[in-house]
Amino acid sequence: MSRVLVVGSGIAGLSLALDAVAAGHEVTVVTKGELGQSNTRYAQGGVAAALFPDDSVASHVSDTLAAGAGLCDPEAVRVLCAEGPDRIRELIDLGVAFDTHDGELAHGLEAAHSFPRILHAGGDATGAAISSALVARLRERDVAVHEHAFLLALRTEAGPGTRVVGAEVELDGGARVLLDADAVVLATGGAGQLYPFTSNPAAATGDGVACAARAGARLADVELYQFHPTTLALPGNFLVSEAVRGEGAVLRNAAGERFMADVDGAELAPRDVVARAVFAEMDRQGGVPVVLDATALGAEFLAARFPSIDAAVRAAGLDWAAEPVPVTPAAHYWMGGVATDLWGRTSVPGLLAIGECARTGVHGANRLASNSLLEGAVFADRAARALGDLDSWPTPGSLPGTVLADTPAAPALATSVPFTRAALQQLMWDAVGLVRDGEGLAAAVATLDAWAASAPAATDRASHEDANLLLLARACARAAADRPRSVGAHHRSDDPATARTPQLAAATR
Numbered sequence: 001m002s003r004v005l006v007v008g009s010g011i012a013g014l015s016l017a018l019d020a021v022a023a024g025h026e027v028t029v030v031t032k033g034e035l036g037q038s039n040t041r042y043a044q045g046g047v048a049a050a051l052f053p054d055d056s057v058a059s060h061v062s063d064t065l066a067a068g069a070g071l072c073d074p075e076a077v078r079v080l081c082a083e084g085p086d087r088i089r090e091l092i093d094l095g096v097a098f099d100t101h102d103g104e105l106a107h108g109l110e111a112a113h114s115f116p117r118i119l120h121a122g123g124d125a126t127g128a129a130i131s132s133a134l135v136a137r138l139r140e141r142d143v144a145v146h147e148h149a150f151l152l153a154l155r156t157e158a159g160p161g162t163r164v165v166g167a168e169v170e171l172d173g174g175a176r177v178l179l180d181a182d183a184v185v186l187a188t189g190g191a192g193q194l195y196p197f198t199s200n201p202a203a204a205t206g207d208g209v210a211c212a213a214r215a216g217a218r219l220a221d222v223e224l225y226q227f228h229p230t231t232l233a234l235p236g237n238f239l240v241s242e243a244v245r246g247e248g249a250v251l252r253n254a255a256g257e258r259f260m261a262d263v264d265g266a267e268l269a270p271r272d273v274v275a276r277a278v279f280a281e282m283d284r285q286g287g288v289p290v291v292l293d294a295t296a297l298g299a300e301f302l303a304a305r306f307p308s309i310d311a312a313v314r315a316a317g318l319d320w321a322a323e324p325v326p327v328t329p330a331a332h333y334w335m336g337g338v339a340t341d342l343w344g345r346t347s348v349p350g351l352l353a354i355g356e357c358a359r360t361g362v363h364g365a366n367r368l369a370s371n372s373l374l375e376g377a378v379f380a381d382r383a384a385r386a387l388g389d390l391d392s393w394p395t396p397g398s399l400p401g402t403v404l405a406d407t408p409a410a411p412a413l414a415t416s417v418p419f420t421r422a423a424l425q426q427l428m429w430d431a432v433g434l435v436r437d438g439e440g441l442a443a444a445v446a447t448l449d450a451w452a453a454s455a456p457a458a459t460d461r462a463s464h465e466d467a468n469l470l471l472l473a474r475a476c477a478r479a480a481a482d483r484p485r486s487v488g489a490h491h492r493s494d495d496p497a498t499a500r501t502p503q504l505a506a507a508t509r
């Protein structure tokens with residue numbers, strides 16, 4: 001039996017905790033909010049899996065690889081798609097009530113899938129349904145849970161890169177404790193708060209990835225941030241699921257024209273393509289949001305199939321059955337993160353990472369819709385199995401990415417813009433957002449380095465979050481500057497090949 005410390009309580013953290021306790025480990029869960037409060041809870045569209053008669057694992061693999069724009073790890077994708085169906089069956093056994101139609105599992109279509117393989121629950125409340133079921137199961141088990149607890153730092157045996165032996169955590173109420181562990185599993189989600197517009201909750205500040213970087217773990221693909229094309233163009237950026245387009249809603253510009261109609265896949269083209277097209281269309285119309293036209297679907301269908309979105313839209317005073325609603329892209333999902341092998345093991349012994357905070361290689365440069373919950377479930381299962389042999393670890397250097405500590409220190413430049421979280425978010429949106437170029441990235445790196453050079457030591461939770469965001473923004477901007485070619489969500493307007501690729505050019509003209 002090992003002492004396992006799980007940080008985070010989305011689908012990955014909860015699944016891992018359940019599997020680890022079932023395997024006889026002593027499990028402690030630390031989570032920033034209430035148990036289950038995570039990005040998972042906000043997931044609407046669903047979870048993809050090749051579970052239906054005319055579908056196949058090979059087809060799911062092929063769609064995932066195509067969306068990933070050549071940067072996926074094919075073996076990781078094979079694992080995801082092949083093991084996914086069993087993980088879904090387990091979720092059902094644990095009490096997740098996926099929606100049914102005529103007594104069979106209902107399954108919808110989302111962008112860049114060649115088959116309607118997206119299971120959903122509560123219409124558009126898939127993540128909440130999964131989270132509630134897993135939280136209920138975990139509450140029945142013998143697991144120590146610290147809610148409203150904040151990860152301050154990982155403890156290593158002898159400095160960055162050496163075995164992780166626990167974590168320093170600020171508990172609810174402010175006490176700071178050291179939690180010893182034989183293995184720490186990060187399941188801390190993404191970092192949507194790097195940007196001013198995000199579908200993520202306020203807690204998504206990338207704490208686990210930042211702590212892993214300080215502990216000497218390799219990070220990979222951190223420049224690859226996915227922007228969702230359709231969030232409500234209102235404060236809070238409420239997500240309007242791709243599944244709405246999957247059911248037939250279309251995008252229109254201010255003139256009422258369907259600007260995606262001529263693009264391969266139209267409104268269901270890969271997410272990066274649609275997001276950039278929306279961004280470009282907004283630019284052409286002076287920043288005015290485009291609209292999502294779901295009026296053809298009818299009030300009754302919209303309320304039944306998308307109850308959460310229906311409520312949010314109506315709470316904002318809009319009637320989406322009667323008129324199109326304004327939508328805009330927002331930061332949604334981080335493809336990069338802590339580099340892991342196919343068992344969730346990072347480059348630092350004793351440290352595992354699963355779910356959005358991990359870079360397993362399944363998403364490449366653009367995650368396929370509804371593969372994120374699946375990744376959480378599949379790699380939690382694998383990481384739980386890896387806990388049985390904590391002496392076995394990837395050989396140093398076999399994982400992709402870089403160790404931040406190896407990056408040369410930046411010269412302390414001055415900047416006229418003082419550091420605030422809002423300033424960082426705006427800089428990231430402007431220079432490290434949907435469309436990037438070398439000049440903007442170099443300027444962003446210089447500003448971020450200057451902020452880092454003069455940053456005061458973090459004291460309270462907010463300043464620790466700021467420090468985490470700053471570390472991650474620097475890593476993201478630097479990696480984006482180092483990747484001169486456009487690929488998937490990383491779109492360089494100064495890449496000569498961009499202009500020669502019709503879909504990319506369409507999004508930047």
Ligand code: SIN
Nearest residue numbers: 044045241242369370
């Ligand atoms: C959505 O429902 O559009 C989001 C699904 C996802 O992020 O995969």
